[in-house]
Amino acid sequence: MMKTQKMILVISTLIGASMFAPVYASEPVSGAPGGMTQQHPDPVVNVEKRLARLKDELNITSDQAQVWAAYAEKTKSNVKDIRDRMNEAMHDQAQTAPERFDRHIELMRKRLASFEKMDDALKQLYAALTPTQKAIADRHFAKMHH
Numbered sequence: 001m002m003k004t005q006k007m008i009l010v011i012s013t014l015i016g017a018s019m020f021a022p023v024y025a026s027e028p029v030s031g032a033p034g035g036m037t038q039q040h041p042d043p044v045v046n047v048e049k050r051l052a053r054l055k056d057e058l059n060i061t062s063d064q065a066q067v068w069a070a071y072a073e074k075t076k077s078n079v080k081d082i083r084d085r086m087n088e089a090m091h092d093q094a095q096t097a098p099e100r101f102d103r104h105i106e107l108m109r110k111r112l113a114s115f116e117k118m119d120d121a122l123k124q125l126y127a128a129l130t131p132t133q134k135a136i137a138d139r140h141f142a143k144m145h146h
Contacts, residue, residue, distance in 0.1 A: 055068060067125045
């Protein structure tokens, strides 16, 4: 029963993390049929790859490097926090239903605070982009799942 509860918490955390699907998405497997994907075991490594591709696609200039670095760092930090919270949740001690619900609410508050920090960094980056880069960013973030 406790394993089921832990899995539910992990799954709900993953669903919340899917808000950053374009950055946190699965990597394609080379030569995999039908475009199958494989999740990298460490989401931080995966997000670093996705950020590198987005940086290249946006063609970030030296004038934009500082705002890009701030956005990338906030993104990586958020993914690390999500990963660490998931790992911690998997090793929780038994809790009562109200305790578990309270903990889940607190985790959601922390996640919202992380997203708000990322939102500020994204807005600063977006303001520094050219119209062409903004169109690329708009397409990239249109893939976000809600």
